[in-house]
Amino acid sequence: MDLGTRQLIDRYFTGLGLIAILLMVLALVVILGPIFLTGAGAVVFRETVNRRVLHLEIFNRGNPERVTEEWVAVQGERQEVYDRLNAFNSELMKMKFSDRQQYRSDFAQTQNAVEEILGPEMEPGTMPADLLSRRPLTHERYGETRWDKTQEALHRLKYKTKWVSVDPSKPMKKTFVPRAETFAGTSLESFFPWFEENLDRFLRPSWTVYWRYWFMNSDDGFRYGGIWDEMLGTIYLTVGAILFSVPIGVISAIFLVEFAREGWLVSTLRMCISSLAGVPSVVFGLFGFAFFIATIQVSENRSVLAGSLTLALLVLPTIIRASEEAIRAVPHTFKEASLSLGAGKWRTILTVILPAALPGVLTGIVISMGRAAGETAPIIFTAAVSQGSTPWGWDFLGESTKCLPFSAYYLATAPAHGSEINYMRYGMVTTLVTVVLLLNATAIILRAHIQRKLRG
């Protein structure tokens, strides 16, 4: 090949490598982008008046006088909606039977859609909490609480879905028919554009930053409130795992660096540690169940203690490796100076080597925390549950717990109303990823700090 072609190929080759790296960056953006964008909606969003009333009545948050006043005012505004619907209803009653049949189901759907948005119709002056006996589920009492979800509900009000079969051999196609069309020629035809125009008068949306999302328990099947239970459970498990694994890991690292002489024993130990690092996480879960729960019975069933122990085993190799590296990186002169001053071996290790190696050890600990917080498979059978509350008090060790990764898994796959609580589950994953990435960022910063120090 002549030189020109070789250079051309060389340039293309470089380009291919760059494309590979770009694809990697792209994958990161494509995966995290949608999760973070939707997840931010759990905290920053436009709330409706329904939500302010809900928070007053269920979580006891907000100014009672102002919210009640606002609620009464909004009820006054909404009266017009009910008047128009009732007017059409009486119009319907006067119609011939065949005409009435034509409108009846559509009218019922319209009423339902309006109720979905505004909440059930109630006497002026009453609050949604008064409906408790008639409608025990929270979401049946309050209507739409978020403006973005209101828009979706509005779409359901304005259009009815129709499955059209274009070609009998292919699956039917989903189309939307404006509901106003079905009511053409009646008094309800003008209701739909009017309702949409005046919707902000009935709901009074306003921007809010719901920072309590992280510090409140959830309510009514994860629809309202926040993720404090899950956060707390994750903290229990992570801190527990670190408490169990750090002493063992650091002592093992000290032994491997300072005491052990290279030989078959140490190479076997090392081989075992690297094998432990490669064990699939679900096998840790199986082992945790079979050993900690079924054999030595740290608890009857899933518990924080069993989960922490399993996770501790999972992060142990990471901690040993990081600590080993950090201890090895301490300059020999430190040790020699300390020994020559008359300090014993352990005194040297505890007062000279470990403090010098501390940033490196911390890096390992922080990375392990990120790993322990995010792992799901090991805790499915050893610690995590999706329902119930996280124990708060001294007896938490023997109790099962909710936690972020497992609840995120549960909400993504299990509940039937999953798509209704997108903000909740995306917010949960966003929180989890943010926590893990922050921990990793801390580790990266620590490592940079160490490198700078080593360079002088």
Next chain:
Amino acid sequence: MTSTVQGVGGGSNGQNGSRGDEYLSSLRDAKPHLLHSKTALWAKTISAIFSWGIPFLITAIASFSVLLILLYMVKDSLPFFFEEVTVGGEEALRFSTARVAEFFTHKHWEPNTGEFGSLAIFYGSFMVTFCSLIIAVPLGVAAAVCLSDVLPFWMRQTVKPVIEVLAAIPSVAYGFFAILVLAPLLQNQGGLFLAVVFWAIGLPVGLLLVAILSAMLNQALPKHLRSLGKVVAPILFGLIALGLLYLGGSALYGVKIPNGANAFNVSLILAVMVLPTIVSVSEDALQAVGREMREGAYALGSTRAETILKVILPAASSGVLAAVILGAMRAVGETMVVLMAAGNAANIPEPFYSVFAPIKTLTATIAGEMGEAARGTPAYYVLFAMGMCLLVFSLICNLISEWVLRRQRALLKGA
């Protein structure tokens, strides 16, 4: 006591001097014969136990816990492979080859009715691992080459955190993305997605092939035609490549994916999850090749592409192999993504290579069915048998990769 503390803190000469005197007098009073007494021997032994024995014990426990895990997997999977038989009025356990054969060769997985054929599940694990490696290995090796030999230092420093972040994202977040973002996308816009991906990968690869092919054609031509060939050949090959891309793209555009939760979806996500492992291990291997070889190749007049393809990659091939093995290990052991987005159907797809079919893997079976299996039943023990298979696979992979890496290190040192 107080005076000593002050002496150390204040650092006045007089007090330090008096401390030195005290020390000397205490030495004078020491009884040398004590060092050989029984008490001293005991003290020595005890201190040895404390300073060496206990750390050793802890290290041994930490390291051998992997053997404990193996032991428990074997112990709890044995009841599955043994059968209760009555021999002469006495109940005894006998190793059942029928169970083993059923487990490894049958396709019917119905643990509730006592059918434990796991072939389809093993195949599912194999399939997603294989597909994800097909995607991740070329990408990962290309990225590793780029990182170690092409990019300037500062860019390497910016790309490295990206890899670390990809490795750090919890697997449940990947699974979340797979089932809630990617699966609906594949289901509704599958053809478009495939066509876009095909063009994005096919276009640069096609350009490279066109460049190489036209250069080769040009060399085959007689000399007086070369100036003409230089213009005609790229156009000719380019048109062919565009045509192929168009045909492939439109064929893929017509693909309808009935269910977004399938092997393809999972393979894509697993590929992204495996990438950091492959990139970092093979980058280490490429770095280990050393400057001399690169400089030698450059000195002989080869371009960077030739140096990498003909010198560095062959020298680092075993390290790259280790990267692939470690990647496979990670893909096989990954649980949450396959549990959430693989479709959970314990069938071998028809035909066996159809990637848009839902499948089920070993890890997903364990994680998904452990909650339902009652303790002490075959349905419970069979999950441990699967766990044992996973564990043995990962241990073997680990040993092989370590052996390969050590051999490469020795080879490079020898060279």
